[in-house]
Amino acid sequence: MPIRVLDPEVVSRIAAGEVVERPASVVKELVENSLDAGSSQISVEVRGGGVSLIRVTDNGVGIPAAELELVFQRYATSKIASLDDLESIFSLGFRGEALSSIAAVAQVDIVTCAVGESAGSYLSLKEGVAVNQGSQGRSQGTTVTVRNLFRSVPARLKFLKSPTTENSHIANVVSQYALAFPEVKFTLSIDGRAVLRTPGSGQLIDSVIGVYGLEIARNILEVNRGDNGWEGEIATASLLVTGMVGSPAISRSNRGYLSFFVNRRWISSRLLAWAVEEAYHGLLMQGKHPVAIINISLPPKEVDVNIHPTKTEVKFQNERLVFSAVQKAVRRALIELAPAPKIEEVATTYGAPPAPSQTLWTSAGAGHRPTSPLPAAQQIPVFSLPALRLLGQLSGSYIIAEGPDGLYLIDQHAAHERILFEKIKLQISHQEIEVQGLLEPVTLEVNPRQDEVIKAHYENLTEFGFSIESFGDRTYLVRAVPALLHKKDWAGVLRELWDSPSVGNKGDWMEKIAISIACHSAVRAGQVLTDDEMRELIRQLEQVAIPNTCPHGRPTMIHLSSGHLEREFGRS
Numbered sequence: 276m277p278i279r280v281l282d283p284e285v286v287s288r289i290a291a292g293e294v295v296e297r298p299a300s301v302v303k304e305l306v307e308n309s310l311d312a313g314s315s316q317i318s319v320e321v322r323g324g325g326v327s328l329i330r331v332t333d334n335g336v337g338i339p340a341a342e343l344e345l346v347f348q349r350y351a352t353s354k355i356a357s358l359d360d361l362e363s364i365f366s367l368g369f370r371g372e373a374l375s376s377i378a379a380v381a382q383v384d385i386v387t388c389a390v391g392e393s394a395g396s397y398l399s400l401k402e403g404v405a406v407n408q409g410s411q412g413r414s415q416g417t418t419v420t421v422r423n424l425f426r427s428v429p430a431r432l433k434f435l436k437s438p439t440t441e442n443s444h445i446a447n448v449v450s451q452y453a454l455a456f457p458e459v460k461f462t463l464s465i466d467g468r469a470v471l472r473t474p475g476s477g478q479l480i481d482s483v484i485g486v487y488g489l490e491i492a493r494n495i496l497e498v499n500r501g502d503n504g505w506e507g508e509i510a511t512a513s514l515l516v517t518g519m520v521g522s523p524a525i526s527r528s529n530r531g532y533l534s535f536f537v538n539r540r541w542i543s544s545r546l547l548a549w550a551v552e553e554a555y556h557g558l559l560m561q562g563k564h565p566v567a568i569i570n571i572s573l574p575p576k577e578v579d580v581n582i583h584p585t586k587t588e589v590k591f592q593n594e595r596l597v598f599s600a601v602q603k604a605v606r607r608a609l610i611e612l613a614p615a616p617k618i619e620e621v622a623t624t625y626g627a628p629p630a631p632s633q634t635l636w637t638s639a640g641a642g643h644r645p646t647s648p649l650p651a652a653q654q655i656p657v658f659s660l661p662a663l664r665l666l667g668q669l670s671g672s673y674i675i676a677e678g679p680d681g682l683y684l685i686d687q688h689a690a691h692e693r694i695l696f697e698k699i700k701l702q703i704s705h706q707e708i709e710v711q712g713l714l715e716p717v718t719l720e721v722n723p724r725q726d727e728v729i730k731a732h733y734e735n736l737t738e739f740g741f742s743i744e745s746f747g748d749r750t751y752l753v754r755a756v757p758a759l760l761h762k763k764d765w766a767g768v769l770r771e772l773w774d775s776p777s778v779g780n781k782g783d784w785m786e787k788i789a790i791s792i793a794c795h796s797a798v799r800a801g802q803v804l805t806d807d808e809m810r811e812l813i814r815q816l817e818q819v820a821i822p823n824t825c826p827h828g829r830p831t832m833i834h835l836s837s838g839h840l841e842r843e844f845g846r847s
């Protein structure tokens with residue numbers, strides 16, 4: 276084929292593909308435009324996974340009637356005029372590509388009324404070409420309606436996931452901006468269901484309640500560090516890290532609860548995720564991730580936002596500085612506001628027997644479960660457990676037992692978790708799950724994201740013995756639960772699962788469900804057990820395949836060999 280310059284139509288389709296990858300990208304661009312227009316109220320409505328309809332309505336400054344047609348031209352923007360402006364950019368948009376890209380792959384209607392204009396105007400486009408235009412009454416602000424997305428691009432349409440998955444991406448975009456702009460009142464409706472609402476009070480905690488619900492909001496701490504107090508490390512007086520982070524008690528099984536905003540732009544950043552996780556080092560179990568909403572403010576010239584058409588990645592001029600500021604700010608919040616459990620010198624604990632109320636783990640804050648890994652020196656892998664003789668219980672949490680080769684200190688919760696996990700796996704493989712009907716059905720309310728996950732994994736839950744019915748508007752009726760969870764926190768199990776990402780294969784999901792049921796039905800730390808109960812637990816533990824770790828990978832026991840004891844007491 277000879278070399279030639281592509282037709283403008285082909286070029287615009289290709290370019291549109293970069294900006295508009297899926298329905299959620301359209302929602303993101305439209306919401307960003309509404310925010311740039313200074314709106315205090317933004318409502319988003321979608322149907323059919325965003326393919327049939329996306330409508331974003333705002334009360335921002337509007338678009339002057341005379342400029343309405345122009346906004347659909349590629350590179351038409353009111354936000355920058357020169358390259359220099361990029362250095363001081365505070366708006367979310369600046370490339371002038373979104374509306375033209377959307378119009379290239381969908382049917383678009385826009386109705387707008389600009390500040391100071393008495394009447395509004397409208398414009399309809401098909402395949403990027405204006406087909407209808409005129410004046411129409413409306414209050415100040417803009418409504419953009421996008422219909423039949425990708426109808427003219429069948430290849431793209433084919434790559435979209437199920438409407439449920441696309442809805443969950445859309446819910447996530449709106450949730451993120453609701454967290455970034457607490458002063459803006461957001462609503463989201465999906466197929467006529469109101470799935471999200473924030474009050475626009477200006478308080479981040481109110482957005483957290485709207486997006487994540489009360490349980491997370493009750494366990495969240497404020498991050499608020501300016502440029503001072505950093506041991507002189509930050510020389511520029513320009514970097515500010517604010518936001519909120521979850522206490523370790525509300526850790527999640529994926530990174531979906533990490534939100535980062537740079538000068539209020541929602542971005543994804545491995546660097547920042549790493550900084551936050553570093554700050555939680557030792558506070559979370561393996562495989563667990565924190566909840567965090569991190570806002571970074573810095574002079575626009577210190578961050579390049581123009582490295583990708585979707586503007587979701589940024590490049591910091593001084594990555595190390597940003598990393599360390601975020602890590603320290605989060606760590607500080609965690610330590611000042613929620614003192615972490617700390618491990619006492621294990622040798623001392625063994626050297627002098629602990630007072631009855633003392634545990635191997637102590638915490639300045641009450642109610643913490645130990646989450647740090649056990650000290651490595653004491654952690655000897657035990658693959659098959661010998662017959663053990665019960666000696667007693669320590670602090671209502673650990674079983675002390677003697678074996679042919681020394682002392683075993685068993686974490687009763689972790690050990691029971693392992694036993695139950697194996698039991699559930701066996702029951703599932705024989706399809707013999709025991710079910711317990713509830714006396715009265717219980718209603719559970721869920722957030723938009725959880726709602727999408729339930730829809731995707733409803734059947735897996737049924738296999739484990741949950742009987743759940745939809746009861747309208749983000750509400751479900753639970754009629755039966757796995758018998759193991761009878762009188763236990765089965766609602767906690769469901770919430771934990773619904774907070775998992777909906778991706779992953781069925782096997783991963785089944786394991787996740789089994790782990791969660793095992794964890795919530797196991798005996799707790801602090802629960803006093805009778806000698807018979809402890810003997811039974813030891814007996815069952817002797818029979819499982821991997822007795823030395825719980826299904827989360829945490830050790831279930833510490834083994835002090837006779838040799839070790841002799842060395843400690845200076846006999847060898």
Ligand code: ADP
Nearest residue numbers: 308312346352353368369370371372373374417
């Ligand atoms: P960009 O946001 O990069 O400037 P867009 O294609 O998204 O490019 O929008 C083009 C222009 O249309 C914007 O610069 C803005 O002037 C105008 N515009 C788009 N949406 C709105 C809105 N909701 N309210 C007011 N003006 C808008």
Ligand code: MG
Nearest residue numbers: 304308368373
């Ligand atoms: Mg824009």
